[in-house]
Amino acid sequence: MPVMDARTLDRQSQQAEDADLARRTAAGDGDAFRLLTQRYYRSIGGFVLKRVLRPDLVEDLVQETFLEAYRSLKAGRLPDHFSSWLFGIAHNCCGKWLRRKRPVLFDPSAAPDVGSVPSEAELREEEEEQHKRLAELDRALAGLPEETRRLLEMKHKGDKTCEQIAAETGRPVGTIKSLLSRTYKLLRSVLRPV
DSSP: OOOOOHHHHHHHHHHHHHHHHHHHHHTTOHHHHHHHHHHHHHHHHHHHHHHHOOHHHHHHHHHHHHHHHHHHHHTTOOOSSHHHHHHHHHHHHHHHHHHHSOOOSSOTTSOOOOOOOOOHHHHHHHHHHHHHHHHHHHHHHHTSOHHHHHHHIIIIISOOOHHHHHHHHTOOHHHHHHHHHHHHHHHHHHHOOO
16 A cells, blocks of 8 residues: 655645535534635635735635635535635636726826827828728628628617527528628628738
8 A cells, every 4th residue: 555645644634624614614514614714715815816916806806705615515515625616716706807807907006107199190190090991891881782781780780689680580590690700700801901
């Protein structure tokens, strides 16, 4: 039988203890969850800080992580390896925050650097470029079949979903999505800057 080192035995012992505390939490033992929280709070906080790079958010995201873990345990979802599962929840909480809130790319305590105001000539040039692009778009749209132009109008001017367009035209939703996708691809290739 292979000899296990002390770290492996400690890790297995902690996993067994974590599993027991998780089962007790699921059964309603608040003290068991408090022990799990005390055991992992600092390491989850460090993990969160490395993910979001915002010390002012760490506390909120760590609390959200433990709240989600508690709800899951109370719902009877017992993990095989508590620590890996908990870090997975922390990872998901950070990901949700990063998707929901675009990170500020400057120091929140410092005023943002306001760039120079464009000159009158630059503004005129930008406006001319926009007019040129709109004219190109109008030409490209005019070259599309009437039915495709009608679908685009329903989607963008009428603010309708593909499902609503399909119901109105009597065509399958997949067909509508496919037609629109091909049209967008065609327009992007026609309008691509040289």
